[in-house]
Amino acid sequence: xxxxxxxxxxxxxxxxxxxxxxxxxxxxxxxxxxxxxxxxxxxxxxxxxxxxxxxxxxxxxxxxxxxxxxxxxxxxxxxxxxxxxxxxxxxxxxxxxxxxxxxxxxxxxxxxxxxxxxxxxxxxxxxxxxxxxxxxxxxxxxxxxxxxxxxxxxxxxxxxxxxxxxxxxxxxxxxxxxxxxxxxxxxxxxxxxxxxxxxxxxxxxxxxxxxxxxxxxxxxxxxxxxxxxxxxxxxxxxxxxxxxxxxxxxxxxxxxxxxxxxxxxxxxxxxxxxxxxxxxxxxxxxxxxxxxxxxxxxxxxxxxxxxxxxxxxxxxxxxxxxxxxxxxxxxxxxxxxxxxxxxxxxxxxxxxxxxxxxxxxxxxxxxxxxxxxxxxxxxxxxxxxxxxxxxxxxxxxxxxxxxxxxxxxxxxxxxxxxxxxxxxxxxxxxxxxxxxxxxxxxxxxxxxxxxxxxxxxxxxxxxxxxxxxxxxxxxxxxxxxxxxxxxxxxxxxxxxxxxxxxxxxxxxxxxxxxxx
Amino acid sequence: xxxxxxxxxxxxxxxxxxxxxxxxxxxxxxxxxxxxxxxxxxxxxxxxxxxxxxxxxxxxxxxxxxxxxxxxxxxxxxxxxxxxxxxxxxxxxxxxxxxxxxxxxxxxxxxxxxxxxxxxxxxxxxxxxxxxxxxxxxxxxxxxxxxxxxxxxxxxxxxxxxxxxxxxxxxxxxxxxxxxxxx
Numbered sequence: 104x105x106x107x108x109x110x111x112x113x114x115x116x117x118x119x120x121x122x123x124x125x126x127x128x129x130x131x132x133x134x135x136x137x138x139x140x141x142x143x144x145x146x147x148x149x150x151x152x153x154x155x156x157x158x159x160x161x162x163x164x165x166x167x168x169x170x171x172x173x174x175x176x177x178x179x180x181x182x183x184x185x186x187x188x189x190x191x192x193x194x195x196x197x198x199x200x201x202x203x204x205x206x207x208x209x210x211x212x213x214x215x216x217x218x219x220x221x222x223x224x225x226x227x228x229x230x231x232x233x234x235x236x237x238x239x240x241x242x243x244x245x246x247x248x249x250x251x252x253x254x255x256x257x258x259x260x261x262x263x264x265x266x267x268x269x270x271x272x273x274x275x276x277x278x279x280x281x282x283x284x285x286x287x288x289x290x291x292x293x294x295x296x297x298x299x300x301x302x303x304x305x306x307x308x309x310x311x312x313x314x315x316x317x318x319x320x321x322x323x324x325x326x327x328x329x330x331x332x333x334x335x336x337x338x339x340x341x342x343x344x345x346x347x348x349x350x351x352x353x354x355x356x357x358x359x360x361x362x363x364x365x366x367x368x369x370x371x372x373x374x375x376x377x378x379x380x381x382x383x384x385x386x387x388x389x390x391x392x393x394x395x396x397x398x399x400x401x402x403x404x405x406x407x408x409x410x411x412x413x414x415x416x417x418x419x420x421x422x423x424x425x426x427x428x429x430x431x432x433x434x435x436x437x438x439x440x441x442x443x444x445x446x447x448x449x450x451x452x453x454x455x456x457x458x459x460x461x462x463x464x465x466x467x468x469x470x471x472x473x474x475x476x477x478x479x480x481x482x483x484x485x486x487x488x489x490x491x492x493x494x495x496x497x498x499x500x501x502x503x504x505x506x507x508x509x510x511x512x513x514x515x516x517x518x519x520x521x522x523x524x525x526x527x528x529x530x531x532x533x534x535x536x537x538x539x540x541x542x543x544x545x546x547x548x549x550x551x552x553x554x555x556x557x558x559x560x561x562x563x564x565x566x567x568x569x570x571x572x573x574x575x576x577x578x579x580x581x582x583x584x585x586x587x588x589x590x591x592x593x594x595x596x597x598x599x600x601x602x603x604x605x606x607x608x609x610x611x612x613x614x615x616x617x618x619x
Numbered sequence: 620x621x622x623x624x625x626x627x628x629x630x631x632x633x634x635x636x637x638x639x640x641x642x643x644x645x646x647x648x649x650x651x652x653x654x655x656x657x658x659x660x661x662x663x664x665x666x667x668x669x670x671x672x673x674x675x676x677x678x679x680x681x682x683x684x685x686x687x688x689x690x691x692x693x694x695x696x697x698x699x700x701x702x703x704x705x706x707x708x709x710x711x712x713x714x715x716x717x718x719x720x721x722x723x724x725x726x727x728x729x730x731x732x733x734x735x736x737x738x739x740x741x742x743x744x745x746x747x748x749x750x751x752x753x754x755x756x757x758x759x760x761x762x763x764x765x766x767x768x769x770x771x772x773x774x775x776x777x778x779x780x781x782x783x784x785x786x787x788x789x790x791x792x793x794x795x796x797x798x799x800x801x802x
Contacts (some may be wrong), residue, residue: 109683157794163635186647198647240739268722270713274671277706282677284699293695296678317742326736326767327729367628492768493778496760500786503743504752508796513748520740527733532659532667562690 110232113459116161117467122460124529125162129169130468134169134475137189138483141325142498144174144190145537147432149317150498152310152441153505157502158443161460165577167438168461169468171431172224172414175374176472179216183209185210189604192374192410195382199395199402206398214344215400216407217476221357224469226360227367227415229461234368235451239423247555248567250425250575254549257426259583260371262538264467269587272538275529279539282307288555302514309437310509311518312543316536317434318502319519320526322495352404355385359405363412368419373429377413378406387602415465421446422458426545433544440544445525531559659723667723668714675706732767739763751801757783 116122136147148167155163178190196216203212203415258487262272285296288304297303344352360385363377385405386395395402412499418435420428425447427433439446443453451458475483481545483569506519568574659667679700688694739759746755760779764770770778790796 145725174796268713268717270716271667271722274706274709274713277702278671278674281674281699281706284702288695290693291686291695295685295695295699296681323733323736326732326763327727332649423772490768490770492764493774495768496763496779497782499740499763500756500760500782503747504738504756504786504790504796504798507747507752507798508790508794509799513744517744520737520744522673524737527737531724531726531730532663534667553698554693557690557693562692564690609744 109455109459110463112456113463116456116460117165117464120419121159122162122165122464123467125158125166125592126464126468127168127471129166130173130202130471130475131197132171133173133175134177134483135486137174138180138486139489139494140181140187140189141328141331142321144171145431145434146317146321147174149313151504151506152434153316153509155438156509160439160444160454160594161457163442164435164461165464167435168465169171169417171435172465172468173472175407175411175414176217176220176476177483179403180213180476180480181214181487182218182394183403183485185487192378192414193407194375195378195406197405198382199397199399202396202398202402203400208398211344211348211400212403213480214342215348215352217342217473217480218344218349219352219359219404219408220411220476220609221469221473222356223363223410223412224415224465225358227364227412228462228465228469231416231419235419235423235458238419239448239451240408242424245424245448246570246574247559248570248573249576251549251552251556252567252573252580253424253426254545256546256580256583256594257370257420257428258538258542259487259580260369260397261429261541262371262535263583263587264376268533270454271532271534275534275536276538276542279542280546282539282551283310283543284550289547289551296304302397302512307511308515309440309519309544311506311515312522313434313437313540314502315508315519316526316529316540317430319523319528320536322499322502323493323523323527324530326495332448342480348400352400353455355381355401356408358384358388359408360412363409364416367413367416370420370426370428372413373417373431374410374414377409381405381409392545411475418461422450422461423448425450425548427541430540433537433541436544458536464585471553479528517533565607641659651680656724656727658721659725661718661720663723663725664717664720665714667783668717672707672710675703675710678703678706736763736767747799751799753787753801756786
């Protein structure tokens with residue numbers, strides 16, 4: 104089989120010293136920011152985007168991918184020890200992980216989480232290896248109508264699944280699409296929304312937008328939040344899980360791997376949703392669900408396995424369809440574009456060294472992370488002693504200087520600051536920056552696919568429904584768009600408040616406010 | 620307005636709770652809800668929705684000016700018009716849906732920290748092409764550590780010098796970038 108040869112060639116790519124080094128660098132950074140509450144993987148990847156200009160595409164993506172899945176490992180540590188999730192995908196781990204820590208079994212929780220993460224990640228890489236070429240082969244026949252429908256659906260799903268207000272996420276996405284139209288129109292050559300500014304004629308670069316919204320926006324937001332003190336824990340006892348612990352969690356790890364893998368592939372899915380679903384699944388399956396929240400080892404093993412599996416499998420839509428499934432993948436998409444590579448179904452055949460190099464680097468990265476999170480966990484815990492007050496200007500200055508180096512332009516730095524302010528305000532007013540960045544990245548693909556399709560169909564939108572794949576995707580789009588409306592109307596008629604389990608507290612608060 | 624969150628009970632701080640609550644997930648959610656700032660409220664929702672509506676209207680007007688063309692021969696403005704209309708419709712819906720204002724975060728007295736931070740960043744942008752990055756970066760770092768972060772003068776000065784030195788070493792020395800520098 105030809106692809107087997109490519110897989111082997113991919114290993115050769117990974118084992119080049121530069122790539123190994125960047126893989127190590129990526130997972131260490133990922134682990135660090137996972138441990139530190141505040142900056143998430145999306146912010147970190149955004150801030151470090153300028154670093155990737157100078158290196159080979161495969162090296163760049165290997166490092167960025169390492170940051171992403173490395174953060175899933177690191178986020179666990181603070182969840183268990185401090186009851187402070189370092190990452191959104193480790194929020195549910197707090198419940199049982201911290202309960203275990205209080206019983207003096209922090210080591211068990213961390214050890215099982217690390218082993219589970221390793222297994223989940225590895226299972227997902229194997230799945231990725233076999234599934235990705237199949238999906239890519241299927242997608243090779245996609246034309247502009249399919250791409251238009253796929254991009255629309257992807258943006259809608261990411262916006263509706265986003266945490267927070269759904270409508271606001273959609274507004275953010277639409278504004279992202281609008282931002283993508285700034286600059287010269289590729290079809291007519293007309294200048295759009297440039298306000299006669301030469302710097303805007305070529306459009307707004309993705310990097311300053313991402314660095315501003317995710318990076319600086321997050322930093323500014325944290326300035327305000329920082330007065331909450333975090334006290335670092337002293338020592339972590341034995342982190343080697345016993346055979347009994349491993350046996351008890353083996354079922355949860357298996358289920359978490361499968362669940363995480365599939366939830367990661369879905370647009371709008373990803374590590375956070377996977378971890379929550381895995382926790383819910385474990386609790387439902389348990390003979391005695393009341394153990395959960397009091398230190399059930401499955402409550403750590405399931406979600407931690409699932410978030411790693413999902414972090415890995417969410418590369419599938421990006422690398423095979425060219426559609427990022429979540430905000431972090433949108434950043435990867437941007438990083439590839441910077442390198443002159445458009446992710447899509449041709450990637451596997453046209454750049455096999457990149458595709459297989461990145462996929463196979465994840466094996467190495469996971470082994471490195473396993474080593475770092477069991478024997479070296481104490482070292483990373485010590486990172487928590489670094490005070491946020493000192494870290495904040497460091498990250499801000501790296502962002503600013505990095506932004507300058509992209510094009511040696513002060514205008515870019517200004518754009519980063521402007522988008523940083525926008526990102527901060529968006530957070531304060533309840534808008535998610537994720538959908539905006541995702542829509543911005545997909546904007547030009549969506550517009551050109553739509554316009555090409557209209558040309559194909561002689562200006563009739565009905566043409567989309569003459570092709571089975573685009574028709575199916577658009578039907579799903581309509582269902583996803585309309586379903587919440589129907590549900591809202593029905594709920595209102597029933598007179599009940601929509602109270603999903605995770606935000607029960609918030610809606611109770613809303614009710615309180617309403618009555619005041 | 621936010622009568623629900625007037626100070627949090629002391630007994631529920633970390634580590635001290637010996638009695639497990641009936642539903643730990645709910646208890647934790649409640650506790651985090653207490654720690655997070657109150658939602659931005661209806662006025663903020665209205666203001667935000669109006670701002671996004673204005674963006675949509677502005678986009679639509681500009682798009683029409685660009686020429687719409689026909690569906691077979693779309694002009695430069697057709698797609699921007701479509702999105703702008705979507706922005707306006709969604710924003711107006713948000714005015715209605717979000718009138719209770721359950722999301723976002725209220726500005727607090729700590730929000731000044733973010734504003735000062737932003738101002739120093741703009742200062743850095745203004746000074747960067749004139750006197751290079753070292754002095755503005757040093758000042759920014761000092762302000763952030765001392766005044767925004769509450770570090771002592773000693774550690775603020777020490778770490779700021781260290782940070783700028785490392786940045787210089789990395790961006791000017793090791794990477795050889797063209798970032799404007801004085802020295």
